[in-house]
């Protein structure tokens with residue numbers, strides 16, 4: 001048996017734009033996601049349609065930069081990336097073309113897609129409150145707003161405000177509370193910080209488990225990764241942490257998406273639309289979401305994930321995720337005004 005080592009990233013880079021666009025049997029996919037379920041996800045698309053998927057994978061911001069540099073000659077057909085705030089940035093850069101698809105409109109709830117069809121959400125993540133189980137009871141902290149209460153002084157860890165997840169969360173706070181109250185909230189949370197904002201979501205969770213602080217905010221999949229880790233020490237960290245869905249008694253928990261759009265100059269537009277429609281299918285939904293411990297967006301497709309099952313169902317904020325992008329400049333201004341860092 002021959003073992004073929006997959007070097008798709010490097011080999012894809014060597015293709016010329018002409019090779020990419022020769023017929024409609026290829027799809028050039030630029031993605032910032034890379035998970036174990038990808039092989040099955042893309043292989044099934046090729047099996048169903050005969051369209052080969054050329055993947056270019058890079059970090060979120062590197063990918064946007066690359067597309068910008070390629071300009072009109074970009075071979076990209078589809079951009080897959082995370083967070084509505086980042087898809088909104090790509091939209092502002094003029095990367096996408098609108099897609100009208102009765103299938104996508106029927107399958108993807110309206111709040112998880114850009115109203116003009118510029119981009120669509122394919123999996124869902126929630127920004128949950130995580131707490132140290134030995135020191136905090138879930139009932140003490142039912143809302144994002146509670147994080148600003150004086151009782152949490154010196155007990156909150158948060159990441160930087162330039163992070164897209166926090167910008168999008170603030171975008172939702174602005175919509176629900178208005179700018180003045182959203183700023184008051186940011187000021188309150190900032191006053192409660194146990195340390196300067198630093199690190200990623202996993203670092204916040206580690207700080208909570210280590211007792212450096214008692215509560216934080218994180219996307220649920222970082223928590224799931226810890227609990228499902230092959231390393232006992234990481235599972236140990238996860239086991240010290242409790243997770244709750246904030247604002248269940250009112251507007252619901254802030255949710256965001258991983259999503260995709262068809263590029264404005266897509267050489268293989270038809271294949272690109274087919275791919276988005278494929279991602280909205282039941283099986284693809286499971287692969288796409290499961291790769292990162294996220295929830296499928298399509299109603300009725302249940303995640304087969306032990307941590308998500310344990311967390312259970314929850315009330316989601318019904319705000320259209322495009323608002324998170326639209327509020328992004330205002331969000332950054334608020335964080336800057338309160339010197340969040």
Ligand SMILES: [Fe+2]
Nearest residue numbers: 082201219222
């Ligand atoms: Fe993330």
